[in-house]
Amino acid sequence: MGEFDLIARYFNRPTRRAALGPGDDCALVAPGAGQQLAISCDMLVEGRHFLSTVDPARLGHKALAVNLSDLAACGARPLACTLALALPRVDADWLAGFSEGLYALADAHGCELVGGDTTAGPLNVCITVFGEVPGGAALLRSGARAGDALWVSHAPGGGVGDARLALEAFRGTLALEGGALERVRRAMECPQPRVALGLALRGVASAAVDVSDGLLGDLTHLLRRSGVGATVDADAVPRSLELAAQPLAVQRLCTLSGGDDYELLFSAPADAAPRVEAAARAAGVAATRIGAIEAEPGLRLVDAAHRPIEPAWSSFDHFAA
Ligand code: ADP
Ligand code: MG
Numbered sequence: 001m002g003e004f005d006l007i008a009r010y011f012n013r014p015t016r017r018a019a020l021g022p023g024d025d026c027a028l029v030a031p032g033a034g035q036q037l038a039i040s041c042d043m044l045v046e047g048r049h050f051l052s053t054v055d056p057a058r059l060g061h062k063a064l065a066v067n068l069s070d071l072a073a074c075g076a077r078p079l080a081c082t083l084a085l086a087l088p089r090v091d092a093d094w095l096a097g098f099s100e101g102l103y104a105l106a107d108a109h110g111c112e113l114v115g116g117d118t119t120a121g122p123l124n125v126c127i128t129v130f131g132e133v134p135g136g137a138a139l140l141r142s143g144a145r146a147g148d149a150l151w152v153s154h155a156p157g158g159g160v161g162d163a164r165l166a167l168e169a170f171r172g173t174l175a176l177e178g179g180a181l182e183r184v185r186r187a188m189e190c191p192q193p194r195v196a197l198g199l200a201l202r203g204v205a206s207a208a209v210d211v212s213d214g215l216l217g218d219l220t221h222l223l224r225r226s227g228v229g230a231t232v233d234a235d236a237v238p239r240s241l242e243l244a245a246q247p248l249a250v251q252r253l254c255t256l257s258g259g260d261d262y263e264l265l266f267s268a269p270a271d272a273a274p275r276v277e278a279a280a281r282a283a284g285v286a287a288t289r290i291g292a293i294e295a296e297p298g299l300r301l302v303d304a305a306h307r308p309i310e311p312a313w314s315s316f317d318h319f320a321a
Pocket of ligand 1: 012
């Protein structure tokens, strides 16, 4: 199978919304009147972001999910995406699984695959997403104000940190029984982008970021962009039953600096709590208040009794030693 057969077979479903999809030199997409384009790009590299053994359908899902999560964090509605794919070889089963996983999530969010590029090379998946948001309505990292409450989204009955828990189990630093391992592995391999929540938080949240590199690290980005600080109640960060069964140090590591969560971390005026809860309900997710935005810069971490905790965390950084 050659490059063009491969594209025609796996990545060329007809588009409905886009004026022109794959096949020409460019795709054509028109945002609605008065809308701004929201654009984001995320790359997944074998060995760094995923293992070669990952189920290809889950990889297709995750490659798009991490991008949709960025649109969610801006309160943007997905429109279209492009896929740049480097493949070591043409493996029909792998491609069928990968494209199924990608299209299933794309269809669920009305995000059409309109083009891309395909080349031989070490396995690498790079997706760019395009969304739309009414002019001036995007949720930014820079809008948090002293007095706002700090919230994090999560699955109802679930929490933050399961992806890291799965990673630690794969690394062999801790052991999980089969059912628990499968559940947290799903969190790592099949994150659910909080697109509906991002849309529902327009006009409610003052600032937002998605948690991809660890809650405290991503919070630091939001605080710096907003020129504020925060106190976070470490033990208020919600966690799954699987994570809650681990020692407290593991719970804190996974919830606070885990990474790969793709939850929304956001601030909202203190009196907006009922509107935040209504937005989460409407989106079919949960949101928990985990702290407060303060004028004093920096990040202060406390336990349930409000005693300071040593901030022994670090955010993920690809180039850190
Ligand atoms: P060009 O050389 O003009 O950039 P290509 O030959 O690379 O075009 O691609 C041909 C068409 O197939 C283009 O419309 C491109 O967007 C589309 N395409 C290539 N790879 C992919 C892919 N992985 N997924 C979706 N569309 C793709
Ligand atoms: Mg090309």
